[in-house]
Amino acid sequence: xxxxxxxxxLRLFRNGPHNERAFSLVTGLLLAAxxxxxxxxxxxxxxxxxxIALALTVWGGMWLFGPLAQPRHDPSVISREWLRGYPxxxxxxxxxxxxxxxxxxGPLITLACLLSxxxxxxxxxxxxxxxxxxxxxxxxxxxxWAGKTVAALASWLLQTRAGMTLAAVQTAVMLxxxxxxxxxxxxxxxxxxxxxxxxxxxxxxxRLPEPVVDVLAALPTGWGYGAVxxxxxxxxxGAVVLPMAALALGALLQLGWIALTARALRRPPRRATPLRxxxxxxxxxxxxxxxxxxxxxxxxxxxxxxxxxxGVELRSAxxxxxxxxxxxxxxxxxxxxxxxxxxxxxxxxxxxxxxxxLDGTALWQLLTTPGALKADVRGRxxxxxxxxxxxxxxxxxxxxxxxxxxxGGAAVCGAVAATAVGCAAAPxxxxxxxxxxxxxxxxxxxxQQAGDPTGGQMTIFPVVALAAVAGSLWWAALLPAAxxxxxxxxxxxxxxxxxxTGLLDAMASRDAASVx
Amino acid sequence: xxxxxxxxxxxxxxxxxxxxxxxxxxxxxxxxPGMFYGIVGPNGAGKTTTLTAVxxxxxxxxxxxxxxxxxxxxxxxxxxxxxxVMMDGLSLPERLTATEVLRYSAGLRGLDDGWRARARDxxxxxxxxxxxxxxxxxxxxxxxxxxxxxxxxxHRPRVLVLDEPFEAIDPVSAHSIEQVLKQYVEAGGxxxxxxxxxxxxxxxxxxxxxxxxxxxxxxxxxxxxxxxSTLNERFVELVGADPVRPLEWLA
Numbered sequence: 001x002x003x004x005x006x007x008x009x010l011r012l013f014r015n016g017p018h019n020e021r022a023f024s025l026v027t028g029l030l031l032a033a034x035x036x037x038x039x040x041x042x043x044x045x046x047x048x049x050x051x052i053a054l055a056l057t058v059w060g061g062m063w064l065f066g067p068l069a070q071p072r073h074d075p076s077v078i079s080r081e082w083l084r085g086y087p088x089x090x091x092x093x094x095x096x097x098x099x100x101x102x103x104x105x106g107p108l109i110t111l112a113c114l115l116s117x118x119x120x121x122x123x124x125x126x127x128x129x130x131x132x133x134x135x136x137x138x139x140x141x142x143x144x145w146a147g148k149t150v151a152a153l154a155s156w157l158l159q160t161r162a163g164m165t166l167a168a169v170q171t172a173v174m175l176x177x178x179x180x181x182x183x184x185x186x187x188x189x190x191x192x193x194x195x196x197x198x199x200x201x202x203x204x205x206x207r208l209p210e211p212v213v214d215v216l217a218a219l220p221t222g223w224g225y226g227a228v229x230x231x232x233x234x235x236x237x238g239a240v241v242l243p244m245a246a247l248a249l250g251a252l253l254q255l256g257w258i259a260l261t262a263r264a265l266r267r268p269p270r271r272a273t274p275l276r277x278x279x280x281x282x283x284x285x286x287x288x289x290x291x292x293x294x295x296x297x298x299x300x301x302x303x304x305x306x307x308x309x310x311g312v313e314l315r316s317a318x319x320x321x322x323x324x325x326x327x328x329x330x331x332x333x334x335x336x337x338x339x340x341x342x343x344x345x346x347x348x349x350x351x352x353x354x355x356x357x358l359d360g361t362a363l364w365q366l367l368t369t370p371g372a373l374k375a376d377v378r379g380r381x382x383x384x385x386x387x388x389x390x391x392x393x394x395x396x397x398x399x400x401x402x403x404x405x406x407x408g409g410a411a412v413c414g415a416v417a418a419t420a421v422g423c424a425a426a427p428x429x430x431x432x433x434x435x436x437x438x439x440x441x442x443x444x445x446x447x448q449q450a451g452d453p454t455g456g457q458m459t460i461f462p463v464v465a466l467a468a469v470a471g472s473l474w475w476a477a478l479l480p481a482a483x484x485x486x487x488x489x490x491x492x493x494x495x496x497x498x499x500x501t502g503l504l505d506a507m508a509s510r511d512a513a514s515v516x
Numbered sequence: 517x518x519x520x521x522x523x524x525x526x527x528x529x530x531x532x533x534x535x536x537x538x539x540x541x542x543x544x545x546x547x548x549p550g551m552f553y554g555i556v557g558p559n560g561a562g563k564t565t566t567l568t569a570v571x572x573x574x575x576x577x578x579x580x581x582x583x584x585x586x587x588x589x590x591x592x593x594x595x596x597x598x599x600x601v602m603m604d605g606l607s608l609p610e611r612l613t614a615t616e617v618l619r620y621s622a623g624l625r626g627l628d629d630g631w632r633a634r635a636r637d638x639x640x641x642x643x644x645x646x647x648x649x650x651x652x653x654x655x656x657x658x659x660x661x662x663x664x665x666x667x668x669x670x671h672r673p674r675v676l677v678l679d680e681p682f683e684a685i686d687p688v689s690a691h692s693i694e695q696v697l698k699q700y701v702e703a704g705g706x707x708x709x710x711x712x713x714x715x716x717x718x719x720x721x722x723x724x725x726x727x728x729x730x731x732x733x734x735x736x737x738x739x740x741x742x743x744x745s746t747l748n749e750r751f752v753e754l755v756g757a758d759p760v761r762p763l764e765w766l767a
Contacts, residue, residue, distance in 0.1 A: 364606045368571050368596055441652075
């Protein structure tokens, strides 16, 4: 059975979409090559080899807490749904499936990265190299099963509302670290930048502090490193103790994964209890907008809070700015805190990039109701402004007031410009670049594939970020932002009128290519 | 009373191609107002494609469609205002309750306050008032058909276009939908529906069109089309059914 599943997975790889996998492979191999190349000067003492330990820890962390785990989507290539109907014991099926999990881009690029351990071991002679090879295999086995177990646990947790929050927190941490993780280093290099002095502190790439290295080597992600260093420094066969421990822990995690997968195979995913309204409620009446637009705003607000896919995005967009602020607040760059406001608008635009595809074939109602398309575009914009735009401007203003930063005014202007552009561009790109996934009526539990909007997010990010930067640098840049706010909705409406039925077809057939 | 001189729906020479496939081939239908009208045909006959075009959800390759005299291409908004639409297998705003989705639809159409009483009646008659906090995404197939019907009728359209309204629903739900549609037609409304439930079409529709291969094979009053046999027998006779050879491995 294992052989049949391996063949199936290979065929799925060959016939499935390659873009994302190819991107991950190329990027991963480049990063792995950097780590391996860095091991060589570390051996020669040019840089401290503790940096390799740090790189391996970060890499291992990616398995546990990063894109390699992908908690919001089922990371398995072979669908559990297909297999559930076969008259095979779930435990046996899960055990066979577990070996196919070793086949993929993640294990391959991790193996490439771990080859840095062999480079580190080379000066110690053939015995050290042999132990390094064992350490590489053991470390890879441990990381893969730690990552897979975390992903399976996350997938199980995603069937609850608490799991949705967990997924949002994970995404927010990733985004905050990605966008503000450089600030501590920058603050270290340019400690007086806030006072207008660009004096560069001389960085030292010597070594990490010894206690830090000890902690890194003690973590399961550093066991391979610890074993290699011990082998090279003459610990002899005793150095294989850590790889053996890694293999044992990996085997336990594999058993845990098999148990979770067997459980998933025994029963279909359960529906998360949806967030329901407490009572019948009243209609929303907003000032300055028509009843049609108010109706759309009410629908949008309810959907943002109740739809599991949108709910995760909303929570992550709201959580990321405070986390970024926390990272910046720990440094001497508190003057940069108000800039989190414009960043919040950028994240808001990124998470609102796929709303038409998420609402799916419900578009038919807008296409058959006179005047509904115009109200829909305006309503989506108004709801976005309420949920993301206004909070980002308020955040910039509050952080300005708290820090008294000289950049506060610029940050508020940047947030206003980013809000204007994000508000108008998100619905436009949602029409132009829909990432079609499971239709709204069939998305009954979180974690179901809701379309991958990475392309749209990568498009809107520079657009809104540019608006934020331009608005921050020069208040007159608010005028082009206002022009975008004026013109983009008309373009969105025109596209919906011309291509709305094509978009509906694309969502009914789950083929976004038909809309282009 | 409806204007009897203007057809409720007039489809003229409708052709719909998908690449090299001709789904609807030069199809014409004239549906008088105040009529319960059925479109029947085998799977892939072009029924849903025709109804989708009638609702304005698909741009025809050629041909024209008029709703209550208004051309769907040149006078789209007015034509759409005459229609209530219930399509099979499409989503609604899934994270709203029945009351919320009706309120949303009323707001979207800019209806006056009379919608509230109509919504109450529809929810009560269709049995949806018993689950006021249930979201649409949690609805069963029958409940979906009912809320779709309520949405289609809320603004009192002149023409109801229903795609497979009785597909995969239980007899009780079908009965309540049937009763509502009968009242609607008695009050002068026009129902155009596709269905595989021959019994229902025979019992309720005054006229029927049998469509196959994107063309109308026969059209007229139900009695004339059935010509003394049942609609089901006539359907099989006109469309043709291949003989099924015995499967020896089933023995």
